Amino acid sequence: MQQRRVGRTGLTVSDVGLGTMTWGRDTDEHEAAEQLEVFLDAGGSLVDTAATYGDGAAEEVIGALLASAVDRDDVVLVSKAGVRTRRTGDGGGVVDASRGSLLDTLDASLARLGTDHLDLWLVQSPDPATPIEETVGALEHAVRTGRCRYVGLSNFPAWTTAQAATLLAAGGPLGPGAPGLAAVEVEYSLLQRGIERELAPAARALGAGVLAWSPLGRGVLTGKYRHSVPASSRAASPHLRGFVEPYLNDHAHGVVEAVTTAASGLGRTPLEVALAWVRDAPGVCSAIAGARTAGQLRGVLAACDLALPDPIRAVLDEVxxxxxGYPERF
Known part of the structure; x- marks a missing residue:
């Protein structure tokens, strides 16, 4: 596995990251421990989580592993805040990127993780009710107080990303000690290339690295849904069905067939082709893939030695x- 710089920062991460969305819920601590061991043995370093994953359960599992089985220095720890659980207890989330909510969530995350700092802390979602200046001020405060080393945004549009980067720049209103915008974490796959319209070019211009979540198209690009919905799959899970269903359509089917054809020609799996395409896309410093089991993770890591031939990448790009259109292309 390669190590890459995150944008123009000094932070380095593995070019494939380990996602933990299912940890503490569909993936228990024993499976998580095996996954982390396999990942680190393969040269991985970036472990991605969020306060909302399992209502904090994913962070608790990671914290237990850091306390018993893993050296904290071997892991680049990324977490996210800005979405809090509804007080009604219905499992839903409320976007809240206010200063108090962000910093309270950060402190709770650090306590669950059993560490005094995150390597990268991200605001998980835009909050139209909170001024961006307030959100950015919380990020700056977190770095200044040592609770995180680098900061960034997740799922933000390009214009807000540029606005935040301007505020976080050393020459901006926060002064010479401002931390800068290190990274953006966004969905990116052969089924979701929307970031190429504006966000990816903006990130490159701003010096922010791109962390790509769901590079396997929420699991659809593995080919597992070509003919049916497996009973053990995310699409059959009550709490993840809605996450997968947007890509169970005719357009996605055509893309999956193209990826399957390419994989057959290379003697590889569709998963490996889909992951390699995202991992080596311009500006991407890490493709974050989650797995329910260590066996699934080994399938993901099998893509580490695959470099797509230019003709195959070109065909997948075209398909x-x-x-x-205007104004991206004028």
């Missing part, structure tokens, strides 16, 4: 190219 899945996002529609561009």
């Amino acid at each position: 899945t190219s996002p529609e561009l």
